[in-house]
Structure formats: C-alpha cells, structure tokens
Amino acid sequence: MTAPRHEGRSARLLAGALVALVLPALVVLSLVTGAGEPGPVGSLRYLLSAGSVPDAATADTVIRTLRLPRTAAAVVVGIALGVAGCLLQALTRNPLAETGILGINAGAALAVVLGITYAGAGTGAAYLVWAFAGALAGSALVLLLANAGAATPLRLVLAGIALGSTFSGLTAAVLLGNQASYDQYRFWVLGTLSGVDTGALWFIMPAVAASVALALLVTRPLSALLLGDDAARALGHHPRVIRAWVALAATLAAGSAVALAGPIAFLGLLAPHAARAVAGPRLGVQCVLSGVVGAAVLLGADIVARVVVPPFEVPASVLVALLGAPVMIWVVRSNRLLRLTTSGGGP
Amino acid sequence: MDLVADNLTAGYPGHTAVRDVSLGVREGEVTVVVGPNGCGKSTLLRCMARLHRPAGGCVRVGGADVWRLRPRAVARRVSLLPQVPEAPEGITAAGLVRFGRHPHQGLLRQWSSRDEAAVTRAMADAGITDLADRRLDRLSGGQRQRCWLALALAQDTPVMLLDEPISMLDLGHQVEVLGVIRHLAAGGRAVVMVLHDLTTAARYADTLVAMRDGRIVDHGPPRATVTPALIRTLYGVDADILAAPGDGAPVVVPRHERAGRGGDAEESSADAGVAACTSEKGTPP
Numbered sequence: 001m002t003a004p005r006h007e008g009r010s011a012r013l014l015a016g017a018l019v020a021l022v023l024p025a026l027v028v029l030s031l032v033t034g035a036g037e038p039g040p041v042g043s044l045r046y047l048l049s050a051g052s053v054p055d056a057a058t059a060d061t062v063i064r065t066l067r068l069p070r071t072a073a074a075v076v077v078g079i080a081l082g083v084a085g086c087l088l089q090a091l092t093r094n095p096l097a098e099t100g101i102l103g104i105n106a107g108a109a110l111a112v113v114l115g116i117t118y119a120g121a122g123t124g125a126a127y128l129v130w131a132f133a134g135a136l137a138g139s140a141l142v143l144l145l146a147n148a149g150a151a152t153p154l155r156l157v158l159a160g161i162a163l164g165s166t167f168s169g170l171t172a173a174v175l176l177g178n179q180a181s182y183d184q185y186r187f188w189v190l191g192t193l194s195g196v197d198t199g200a201l202w203f204i205m206p207a208v209a210a211s212v213a214l215a216l217l218v219t220r221p222l223s224a225l226l227l228g229d230d231a232a233r234a235l236g237h238h239p240r241v242i243r244a245w246v247a248l249a250a251t252l253a254a255g256s257a258v259a260l261a262g263p264i265a266f267l268g269l270l271a272p273h274a275a276r277a278v279a280g281p282r283l284g285v286q287c288v289l290s291g292v293v294g295a296a297v298l299l300g301a302d303i304v305a306r307v308v309v310p311p312f313e314v315p316a317s318v319l320v321a322l323l324g325a326p327v328m329i330w331v332v333r334s335n336r337l338l339r340l341t342t343s344g345g346g347p
Numbered sequence: 348m349d350l351v352a353d354n355l356t357a358g359y360p361g362h363t364a365v366r367d368v369s370l371g372v373r374e375g376e377v378t379v380v381v382g383p384n385g386c387g388k389s390t391l392l393r394c395m396a397r398l399h400r401p402a403g404g405c406v407r408v409g410g411a412d413v414w415r416l417r418p419r420a421v422a423r424r425v426s427l428l429p430q431v432p433e434a435p436e437g438i439t440a441a442g443l444v445r446f447g448r449h450p451h452q453g454l455l456r457q458w459s460s461r462d463e464a465a466v467t468r469a470m471a472d473a474g475i476t477d478l479a480d481r482r483l484d485r486l487s488g489g490q491r492q493r494c495w496l497a498l499a500l501a502q503d504t505p506v507m508l509l510d511e512p513i514s515m516l517d518l519g520h521q522v523e524v525l526g527v528i529r530h531l532a533a534g535g536r537a538v539v540m541v542l543h544d545l546t547t548a549a550r551y552a553d554t555l556v557a558m559r560d561g562r563i564v565d566h567g568p569p570r571a572t573v574t575p576a577l578i579r580t581l582y583g584v585d586a587d588i589l590a591a592p593g594d595g596a597p598v599v600v601p602r603h604e605r606a607g608r609g610g611d612a613e614e615s616s617a618d619a620g621v622a623a624c625t626s627e628k629g630t631p632p
Contacts, residue, residue: 220449220452221449223435223446224446224449226433226434226435227432227433227434227435227446228429228432228433230393230398230427230429230432231427231429231432231433231446233396233397233398233418234396234398234422234426234427234429235422235446235447235449235450235502236417236418236419236420236421236422236423236449236450237418237419237449238418276437280437281435281436281437281438281442282442283435338435338436338437339435339436340435340436
C-alpha cells in the first residue's frame, strides 16, 4: 500500500536533486566552456576570484557578454519549451504533441522569411521580432480556426497541422525565388543559442515569465480536463476558457523560445515525457519538472555544441536530438511511459 | 435543496432526445430514471447537471435557473457521475477523489483541512479507503466505479446525479453502493440515478420515472408504477411482476416469448447497458 507513496517521494527527490545539483553544475560548466580563451581553468579562476586574475579583461568580456547571456538563454528557452510541451500535450490529450503543433514554429519561420525577403531583416534582433510576431500570429490563426465550432483537442491538432503545412508551403514558395534569403534562413532555421545577447534576453524574458506564471495557474483546471469535458464541467470548470488560457501560455512560451533560439524540435516532446515518467500523473509537478528537464537538456546540448568540433559550433538543435534521444529511450524502455488519459471503462 | 426540470426539451442537431419533460426531485429522496436505450435518460441527466443547454424549458436548483448560475456555483449544488469517465494514467484513487473538491477551491485557494475531511469521508462512504494509494488503472471495474462515486461524494452537493452508478459492480458491491446511496438520501440529499435493471430500480427508488422516446410515460412510487403494461410499453416485452418475499417490492420476470421485440433484454441488462452507453456517447454533441 505504501509503494506509490515511495514512488512519489523518490520522484520528488530526483526532481529536487536535478534542480539543486545538475542545473547549477551545468550552468557553471557552461560559463567555463567555450571554443576560445579563456579555457576552463582560466574561466574557473576568474569566476572564483571575482575578476582579479591577470587576463581579467578578456575573461570579463567573454564570460559576461558571450557565455552568460548564452547560458541564461539556454535555461530560459529550455524552461519555455519544457513547460509549453507539457501544457500542449495535456491540452490536446496527445502524447505526440510538441511545441510545433499549434503552428508556432511554422508561423515563426514564415514570418522570418518574409522579414528577410521583403523587409530587409538581417540582424538577430530583427529575426527575434519577426519570429515572435509570426509565432503569435500563427498560433492565433490556428486557435481561431479550431474555435470556430468547439475547440476540441482533435480540432486543435488538425487545425495546427493544416495551418502549419500551409505556412511551410508558403515559406518554401518564397524561398524558392530568393537564393539570398535562403542563405540567411538556413542559419536561422538550425536553432542555435550562439548569437543571443543580453538585449534579446531582456526582450523575451517578460513573455517567458508571464507564460510560466500562467502555466502554474492553469494546471489545476487543465488536469480536470483530462477527466473528459463532461466530468470537468460537472466540477464547475469551463473547458473552452481553460483551453484558451492554456493555449495562450503555451504560445507565449513556445513563441519566445523560437524567437530567441530558432526552432528546436524534440525538446518539447522529450521533456514532458521524462517529467511524467518521474513525477507521475500530477500535472502541476509535471510542468515544473518538464521545465527543469528542458533547461538541463538544452544547456547540456549547448555546452557539447561548443566543444565537439572546435573552433566551429554544431547548432544546439542538432545536439538536442542526439542527447535527448537516450533520455527518451530510457523513458520508453523503463515502462514508465504514462498515457495522458485512459478510458475508465476497461482494465 | 431541490432540483426541478420544467417542460424540458433538448437534443442534438437533427435529433430531439428529451421532449417536454417535467420532473422534480426533493431532498431526502431517490428518484430512479428507467427506460430503453436511447430514451433520453442520459440527455436528461446532462441537462440537469448544466452540461447540455436545453432547447426549451429550464432546470432550476434551489429555485435558480442553472444557466443563470456560474458553472462552479452549480457544481457546489449538483454533482454528476458520468457514464464512461476517463482519467490520466497513473493517477491514484485518492488523487481522483480529490478532484471532487475543485468546485470548492478558487484559482489560488489551496487544499484545506475541510477538503481533506470531505475526501476522507467520501472514500469511507464509497468503501475505497483501502484503495487510496492504489493506481486507478490497476483496479477492477467495480473498484474503479466506486472511486468515481467517491469523487461525486467528495463534491459534497445537496443534489447528486448518477448515470448508471452500478453498471460494472457485482451483486455484493451493487447492494453496498445502493446502500450508500440510500444512506445519502436519508441524510437529506436529493439523488437522481439512471438504472437499467427494473427490479433494482423498483427496490431502491422512492420515485420511479419511466421514459421512452424522450417522454415520461409514467412516474410514481415503484409499487404502483411497475406493471406488466409499463414493461410492455417500455421494452415491448411481456413480463410477470412478483412481490419480493421479504418486503413485497416488485420483481420483474420477463417471459421468454417475444412480445414486440427481443425477449431477453432484461436479463442481459448490465452488459447491454454498458455497450449502449458507449454508442450513446458516440453521438455528436
């Protein structure tokens, strides 16, 4: 009778360890790792001595203006993708849902391409604004289309897929005639954290903070929706209103992520499954843990991205897939894969 | 607090499921709705729980039109045990029952000792205290059904609507759960339930409501209502009505010869009921 209690406790312990140990360790590792000078030893000495080392000026520049924003961005984007993925899977009751599903990534990509081709967008800041606007617009269109009747999970998924394909088609059509745009777009679409600066971070932080706060408020009513719409309404919930708020939170989070780092696939799928495997069926705990897992995996991927083929960098999105796959395989193999919802009918 | 349906008409595009039904349930009474598959029982219950907006007429709880109340206000007065509920995999029995406290919690108002007490009492009443930490998806159908009943109990409402609360229970658990329901009514709650088995319905109902084709064909105390004529009207089956040796409650014994259609509809009521629910659910909302 006490077994599940132990399970819950060990899950919380593991989650606590992840927050308290792994994430800070990765943050330090991220600050001392880079393709150029200062190396790990020099960086660590700089960090520990608070700036009183011989080549403090270089270290200061590199760590403060390059590695720190990049590390912060990896954490922020990881949290955003993890939380958004968790919300979207519960919202659509679809374990395959990830942050691309509401047309968010496709909308961002189309907007970036339009910006490059017709508005001369060429800087990181310009990409950021176009991508963010495109993500919000894409998601808004999907929600509008799905809400025309009643926004059931199936409608949401299908509207997302339909509009996502339309956006991708338009993106391809625009790119076909513009070699120059394509060359720029190619770098954006391979999600990376290498170009992030403090300005971009400050621009996107409020949106991520708002989305996480909103996510924490909506998880309780959202978890009731997993009992089915009838049961949720019998408990006094308002499925359509809840879905709208959840979609808003997920859109803000995923839109921020794609604006800051470009499209990073797989993380929004992996993090919620890993979180569910550890945290069990409680949605609030799942969402928090999903954010933490997202941050840890993305940060780890970004660190490896800087060191595998120095002095070049592999886009973090590529490494997320490589590093994330083993985690996902563990989840699948360990029999801990939990379905989001099951009919109460059969055993 | 009483629940009244007034000249209720409701349905789905192209299909009227409930036609001009009026029904009142009072505190301390158990009302049982019976009728053949597709007679509009579930739609009636969904209307009374504010899940389905009627095309005509209205539903009032404690004198107030449910559609003028906020959903949460209705959920504090009326609870519903749905027919084929679903739940997240891995959830524990206690985890499920805790959902019953949602109507009593706000966006920020957290779990209180009152909630804890209500959940503990609900699980004790439904006889699932021992199952509290067990995973719902690893319980038997009957245990699971009692968990869902406990959820509705934890909602702690003066009116309870139960859509086939015993469809998956064995005889022992049926008697146990129906005993709990009678006990709740004795404690002052108004209970409306849909049952498939007429004999059980007749035994546990204060008022029996018989529906067919969306209309109420008869209603009243079971002993006066359950007649061979009613059985024939509802199911097209000839039946004898016996009096139970203990208390004289009517017992329905269908005859083997067919009257209008399938003569064994009554015997396989439980299974037929479950299958029918699924197909009823399948109709577009």
